[in-house]
Amino acid sequence: ERRERDMKEDVDVVEERKRILGFLGSSKDFVCVRNLTKRYKTKGNSRGSILAVDKLCLGIPQGQCFGFLGVNGAGKTTTLKMITGDIDSSYGNAYVMGMDVVTQKTEVRKRMGYCPQFDPLFDRMTAREHLWMYARIRGIHKEDIPEKTNRLLETVGLTIYADIPAGTYSGGNKRKLSLALALIGEPSVVFLDEPSSGMDPVSRRFMWDVIAEVSTKCCVILTTHSMEECEALCSRIGIMVSGTLRCLGSVQHLKARFGKGYNLEAKLSPEKFERFETFIHGHFADAIQVEKLSNGILRYEMPRTKSLSLASIFGLMEKNKGVLEIRDYSVSQSSLEQVFIQIAQQDD
Structure with missing residues (x-):
């Protein structure tokens, strides 16, 4: 025991x-x-x-x-x-x-x-x-x-x-x-x-x-x-x-320790979605799209890797936000709620 x-x-x-x-x-x-x-x-x-x-x-x-x-x-x-x-x-x-x-x-x-x-x-x-x-x-x-x-x-x-x-x-x-x-x-x-x-x-x-x-x-x-x-x-x-x-x-x-990675949220015109999606999958192959809203918001989860960091994601987004015509964006760690759900489900 x-x-x-x-x-x-x-x-x-x-x-x-x-x-x-x-x-x-x-x-x-x-x-x-x-x-x-x-x-x-x-x-x-x-x-x-x-x-x-x-x-x-x-x-x-x-x-x-x-x-x-x-x-x-x-x-x-x-x-x-x-x-x-x-x-x-x-x-x-x-x-x-x-x-x-x-x-x-x-x-x-x-x-x-x-x-x-x-x-x-x-x-x-x-x-x-x-x-x-x-x-x-x-x-x-x-x-x-x-x-x-x-x-x-x-x-x-x-x-x-x-x-x-x-x-x-x-x-x-x-x-x-x-x-x-x-x-x-x-x-x-x-x-x-x-x-x-x-x-x-x-x-x-x-x-x-x-x-x-x-x-x-x-x-x-x-x-x-x-x-x-x-x-x-x-x-x-x-x-x-x-x-x-x-x-x-x-x-x-x-x-x-327990967060799965990072969350990316971007706001742009819906007609620009396809180009943005191509950009994301070209630079973050493991990124998972979790939400695509008609009001122009896209949300992604990015699994944690050795080469991936908040700084690297921010740097890439800042460099390309003008070209991609991004109105606004945010990058964050996994939330405490996500960590809690992950651990609480261990016995399920």
């Missing part, structure tokens, strides 16, 4: 496993999980259980926003629930600030904030009342609560709604309040499960700004389906497939 796992795991995941298992702890890692595993018992399964998370090893330092990507059922939320002590692991250990989340659960929870996927709100309570209640649970002194509450309401943009029942809030404002509840007491580690789900683009950008500011002071771990959210917030990303960590690194690192 171990040999099979090593064959599947990417080199970065293997190195992280070796780092985590090579010592008992790390002063840099605010969150450390060692061989974290979860099996759910099921009556209908012939094997008697379903493996949700399989021997996960990961360390996350202060000042880092780490993103978990994965399709539904990949094990992201289960991982968060084990690290927060919401559910017990079947095997392995998780540590927050060097403390075991099982044997030192009370101390651990004093240092963490958690924004779950579904808003933990009471419809008849206002935002101010929610924050007051959570502050008291946190053990914050009564005389300090008004100032801390007002500051958080301002931070998440809920000051004008502070004394209105939460049941009347829009989905976006409910997510803002859930984030504020996770931040009460200035935790060292913040867990965010789909933090911007259900938000409009303007509110989402505002939320990202808040999370980005928070992540400079503590350790933030978020799960999301949004590639844009990951690129905006996360300095490191892990993609989970069927309960295992399949790749690990920065957005740029994952694009460089």
Whole structure:
């Protein structure tokens, strides 16, 4: 089983496993999980259980926003629930600030904030009342609560709604309040499960700004389906497939390692298509046309080769754009979404 796992795991995941298992702890890692595993018992399964998370090893330092990507059922939320002590692991250990989340659960929870996927709100309570209640649970002194509450309401943009029942809030404002509840007491580690789900683009950008500011002071771990959210917030990303960590690194690192190549988009008059297509296939024999639109847009995928680079493609396009009568063009690496789909489909 171990040999099979090593064959599947990417080199970065293997190195992280070796780092985590090579010592008992790390002063840099605010969150450390060692061989974290979860099996759910099921009556209908012939094997008697379903493996949700399989021997996960990961360390996350202060000042880092780490993103978990994965399709539904990949094990992201289960991982968060084990690290927060919401559910017990079947095997392995998780540590927050060097403390075991099982044997030192009370101390651990004093240092963490958690924004779950579904808003933990009471419809008849206002935002101010929610924050007051959570502050008291946190053990914050009564005389300090008004100032801390007002500051958080301002931070998440809920000051004008502070004394209105939460049941009347829009989905976006409910997510803002859930984030504020996770931040009460200035935790060292913040867990965010789909933090911007259900938000409009303007509110989402505002939320990202808040999370980005928070992540400079503590350790933030978020799960999301949004590639844009990951690129905006996360300095490191892990993609989970069927309960295992399949790749690990920065957005740029994952694009460089797993991206299939480059994307070229050109805009020109439809009557000039044939000449442009001849040009592309003459200089990029492996280029694949993925889209040809009547509004004058052509899109190509160019498989990565040793001789092909962004600079070489740009240089050739710049040199010939006048002759080919190209109105506009762009060249980019494979997107994070393309990398994610490629890795997520490995088990299909």
